[in-house]
Amino acid sequence: MTTPADSRPNLDRIRQEIADGYDEELELELEEARLDRILGDAPELEERDTLDRKIYFRELFRLQHELVELQDWIQHHKLRVVVLFEGRDSAGKGGVIKRITQRLNPRICRVAALPAPNERERTQWYFQRYVAHLPAGGEMVLFDRSWYNRAGVEHVMGFCTDAEYEEFFRSVPEFERMLVRSGIILLKYWFSITDEEQEFRFNMRIQDPLKQWKLSPMDVESRRRWEDYTRAKEVMLERTHIPEAPWWVVEAVDKKRARLNCISHLLSQIPYGQVEHPPVVLPERERHEDYVRHPVPSEMYVPNVF
Incomplete structure (x- = not known):
């Protein structure tokens, strides 16, 4: 071309x-x-000016090695860790979650990405459906959006009443303090991007057939209401930034730097060390003279297209 x-x-x-x-x-x-x-x-x-790919991969693999050690520490000491990822649509929350979980055991580190509440859930205590996803001992849960939906999309799009909105702000500090008092380690990240960067990322999703599924009608509407979401974010950060569970803002215009900075910060917030594991010794395979391996019918094989 x-x-x-x-x-x-x-x-x-x-x-x-x-x-x-x-x-x-x-x-x-x-x-x-x-x-x-x-x-x-x-x-x-x-x-x-973006991060060199070689440096990015070197640091990403180093941090992922540390995440594996953190995972072992969490499992060994039966810690309970909750990490919230919030931010505008296309801010890069999914990207950093993917890099965190990429090398980890999904039974220990799992992702909670809840859909819109159904009719029954809308009649429950607001935090109830989130409580069901909180970790047991030895687990870390990453919330890809969280109970802060009420402070953002629900408020901006009119999915909750003003009374419900105000009740959320009265309740959420006490709810989070209760989680922390119970022994849960709670971290909250807001991914921040510029107006211009979101417009670019949305256009990329529109043009790229492999990413069009990421752009929902709600995402498109959020683009029009940029200023409404900005005001909602400012109120949310002001009213829910508490000593027991402070907000941490990740500058996310550069995706690579955002991923590395967020993972590095997460690791710094949880004191951990190496867990000694007994050496793994592969045993000799048992062999029996009467064992006969039966052939697999050819029609059961996946065709060798490649």
């Missing part, structure tokens, strides 16, 4: 964005035809 020189920063920026979506693969190949289709009429974007 021939690209005018003045549009080169735009192409580089879009290449970078697509690479971010596949950064689990160390050897990345971009399909030129697919990139051409995604480019379309994308607006000019200022080229951004």
Whole structure:
């Protein structure tokens, strides 16, 4: 594809964005035809200084090694850890959650991403459906959005009354203090992006057929109501930033830096050390003269297409 020189920063920026979506693969190949289709009429974007991929992967793998040690510590000492991830649509919450859980045991570290409440849940105590997902001893739960839905989308979109909104702010500090008093380690992260960055990420989702599923009608409406969500966020942070469970703001315009900074901070908030494990010794396989392995019918095999 021939690209005018003045549009080169735009192409580089879009290449970078697509690479971010596949950064689990160390050897990345971009399909030129697919990139051409995604480019379309994308607006000019200022080229951004981003973290070198080699440095990013080196630090990500180092931090993921530390996360495995943290996981062992949590399991060994029967700790209970809750981490909340909040932020605007497309702010990168899912990306950091994915990197945290990537090398961990899903039985120890699990993700809670609750859908909209059903008719029965809407009649319950507001926090009830979230309580059901809290960890037992030896578990860490990552909430991809949390009870703070009431302070954000429910308030902005009119899904709760003003009285319910105010009751939330009266209740949530006591609810979180109760969790902390019970021994739960509670961390709260807000992922912050700019107006321009959200617009770019939404446009990428619109143009990319592999990401269109991420853009819901509610996401589109949130774009129109940027200022309403800003005011709601400011009120939320002001009224729920308590000593027992403070908010931590992650600058998330640069996805790579946001992931590394968030994981590094999470690790710093929970004192942990190495857990000694007995060495694993692979036993000799038992063999019996009367054992006969039966053949598998050929029609049961998955075809070798590749």
